[in-house]
Amino acid sequence: MTNIPLIETNALSFERGGREIASNISIVLNKGEAIFVKGKNGSGKTTFLRCLAGFVPISSGSILWWGKETFPFLNKQGPIVAWLGHLNALKSVMSVKDNLNFYADIWRVEHKIVNNAIEQLSFEQYLDFPVSWLSAGEKRRLSIIRLMFCPAKIWLLDEPSSFLDEYNREQLQKIMRNHVYSEGSIICSTHDDINISNSKMLVLG
Amino acid sequence: MTGIINYLANPGRFRRVSQKIYPWSLGSTVLFLLLGLWFALYNSPPDYQQGETVRIMYIHVPAAWMSLFIYSTMVLLSIFSLVWKHPLADLLCKSSAPIGASFTLIALVTGSIWGKPTWGTWWVWDARLTSVFILFLIYMGHIGLVRSIEDHTKSAKAAAILTLIGAINIPIIKFSVDWWNTLHQPASIIRVDGPTIHSSMLVPLILMAISFMSFYFSFVLLNTQTELYKRRLKTIFVKSLIEGKK
Amino acid sequence: MNIFLKLILRDLKSIFSGGSDAGAALFFYLLAIIMFPLSFGSDSVLLTKISGGAIWMAALFSSMLSLDRLFRSDYEDGSLEQLVLSGISLEFVVITKCFSHWLTNGLPLVILSPILSIIIGLNIEYCWILVIALFLGTPSLTLIGAVPAALSCTIGKGGVIITMVVLPLMLPVLILGSGAVISEVSGLGGAGHLYALAAIFPISVVIVPFLASKAIRLGWE
Numbered sequence: 095m096t097n098i099p100l101i102e103t104n105a106l107s108f109e110r111g112g113r114e115i116a117s118n119i120s121i122v123l124n125k126g127e128a129i130f131v132k133g134k135n136g137s138g139k140t141t142f143l144r145c146l147a148g149f150v151p152i153s154s155g156s157i158l159w160w161g162k163e164t165f166p167f168l169n170k171q172g173p174i175v176a177w178l179g180h181l182n183a184l185k186s187v188m189s190v191k192d193n194l195n196f197y198a199d200i201w202r203v204e205h206k207i208v209n210n211a212i213e214q215l216s217f218e219q220y221l222d223f224p225v226s227w228l229s230a231g232e233k234r235r236l237s238i239i240r241l242m243f244c245p246a247k248i249w250l251l252d253e254p255s256s257f258l259d260e261y262n263r264e265q266l267q268k269i270m271r272n273h274v275y276s277e278g279s280i281i282c283s284t285h286d287d288i289n290i291s292n293s294k295m296l297v298l299g
Numbered sequence: 300m301t302g303i304i305n306y307l308a309n310p311g312r313f314r315r316v317s318q319k320i321y322p323w324s325l326g327s328t329v330l331f332l333l334l335g336l337w338f339a340l341y342n343s344p345p346d347y348q349q350g351e352t353v354r355i356m357y358i359h360v361p362a363a364w365m366s367l368f369i370y371s372t373m374v375l376l377s378i379f380s381l382v383w384k385h386p387l388a389d390l391l392c393k394s395s396a397p398i399g400a401s402f403t404l405i406a407l408v409t410g411s412i413w414g415k416p417t418w419g420t421w422w423v424w425d426a427r428l429t430s431v432f433i434l435f436l437i438y439m440g441h442i443g444l445v446r447s448i449e450d451h452t453k454s455a456k457a458a459a460i461l462t463l464i465g466a467i468n469i470p471i472i473k474f475s476v477d478w479w480n481t482l483h484q485p486a487s488i489i490r491v492d493g494p495t496i497h498s499s500m501l502v503p504l505i506l507m508a509i510s511f512m513s514f515y516f517s518f519v520l521l522n523t524q525t526e527l528y529k530r531r532l533k534t535i536f537v538k539s540l541i542e543g544k545k
Numbered sequence: 546m547n548i549f550l551k552l553i554l555r556d557l558k559s560i561f562s563g564g565s566d567a568g569a570a571l572f573f574y575l576l577a578i579i580m581f582p583l584s585f586g587s588d589s590v591l592l593t594k595i596s597g598g599a600i601w602m603a604a605l606f607s608s609m610l611s612l613d614r615l616f617r618s619d620y621e622d623g624s625l626e627q628l629v630l631s632g633i634s635l636e637f638v639v640i641t642k643c644f645s646h647w648l649t650n651g652l653p654l655v656i657l658s659p660i661l662s663i664i665i666g667l668n669i670e671y672c673w674i675l676v677i678a679l680f681l682g683t684p685s686l687t688l689i690g691a692v693p694a695a696l697s698c699t700i701g702k703g704g705v706i707i708t709m710v711v712l713p714l715m716l717p718v719l720i721l722g723s724g725a726v727i728s729e730v731s732g733l734g735g736a737g738h739l740y741a742l743a744a745i746f747p748i749s750v751v752i753v754p755f756l757a758s759k760a761i762r763l764g765w766e
Contacts, residue, residue: 111450112450112451112452112530112533112534113533113534113537113538144765147626147630148629148630149626149762149765149766150765150766151766167630167631167632168631168632172631172632173630173631173632175630176630177626177627177630179623179626180623181621181622181623181626182622182623183622183623183624183626183627184622184624185555185559185618185622185624186622187559187562188555188558188559188562192558196551196555197627197631199551200548200551200631200633201631224562381755381756381759429720433713433716433717436712436713436716437713437714439709439713440709440710440711440712440713440714441710443706443709443710444693444696444700444706444707444709444710447700447706448699448700453699453763453766456759456763457696457699457760457763460692460696460756460759460760460763461692461693461696461710463752463756464689464692464693464714464752464753464756465713465714467717467745467748467749
């Protein structure tokens, strides 16, 4: 039984605003691996991740998920791909608790796991706050909590550490490390230097 | 048929082919316009009731035909664009809208001018007039929305999407004259039994229709070519900026 | 079905927590209707004749005003992206959003219409046909408006352009809806209008999710 890579891109090229910004990108992602996408501003890191997530159509090449071209949305455990982009996907009029419970509900995650994630990032005190009261950094941490209890094993992260302070950046690194070591995989665009063994680098631009 | 459609999907090929066709279709427009007008204004009989004023019909009716035909073509192009992802269909759709709007306006204005001596009124809110007026508004809204999107590729796709949602109006217009038989003359040409109008009047109508059709053809090609040039210009401009910085 | 309810509840929570202008649209409905007797004078014969149309016009404007919020909030904060990646099809999300919009905009219009129509002079015996017409027509208003609302996410601004685009598309519903009341009042019977009005709904339900999700994906590009 050959080991089919989770994600494989072959000679991928994509456009933004009608012009091609990157071409011929070929990567392979296996279980328990992390790929860090680096490059200057405007080199197409976000667009690349959005192509992988299926939000942006590709102009040539292919993206294979377990060898097939169809994007895997769900299996019995819930979503297969977790996304953390620039936007936090939080409803500012609803409370922190309600926001998290909505996703916990549709992903069918047990309360234990959700509470665990909340404790890990010390967010218990904010549970009843409306999200509009949170700062940008706290909102980012909230989306990371949601990322943690998502059943998905493949993480697509676009500059996850933005708005986070020194301490929280380290927390994030620990979380990412744990995910990779427990057979999860990550493709992450970042300007930081993240220390995870078993990681590859892709430089755009 | 699909072969031709696929063949023309390449913008470069489309440009070359349309540049060859354009002088011919423009020529056809002028030729049939002159022929049609000669028959319409000179070599056809005045109506026994309306007299000479019936001659406005030779502009009004083909213009009305075109207003519906163009929107129906836009619907077809939208489906080609959204379902089969033909790369140029949405451009052609975007380029057709101003031409369709113009023909609709011509139909409304000539109809109004024709109506005053014939029915004694400039305008009445019966089913057909109302539906065509709504069609005009749909065209204008379409043009407005598409123009407000700066990205050319996105605006063409938005044009396709918007066309389809307005498509419900077309059957209402076509059958409205049959459903509500009010002031406007019921359909006398596109009918199940065949035309009921005399051939001496039918001939100039058909000639004018061919002329208008060629006009549409010429100008949709011209507009689409312009769109393609605009896109290329933007790409070249952006490239030169980047090269310049390096 | 479960997901449907959860999404609706989430939208309703969002709307009622004061994050949007649902109340404003209904208030506008009231104001618009009251403007008719104020502008046309209190001649009750005239008002009886125009009351059916006045209510429909007010319903149209109220609908149009509240359409902008249909997708904008979830599009701009990235929630739509999360929903799609959670395995919920965008077409399904479109349907749920239209349904919650109708619950908070169309349905209140239907419920308030008898009271308001009496205020502006429609005879009580014709209230029933107004209610039925609004009930059949308001879902189509939401659906038809959903596509320009989704396209406005691409543009970013929205505002007047969307109103300009949406209004002509809604006119057939207006004509059939108020035509039903007018025909009934004049004795010709409004059943034909109601059938035609009812026919627009299934057509919209089939084509709108497809088009609206294309429009949202266009914005994502």
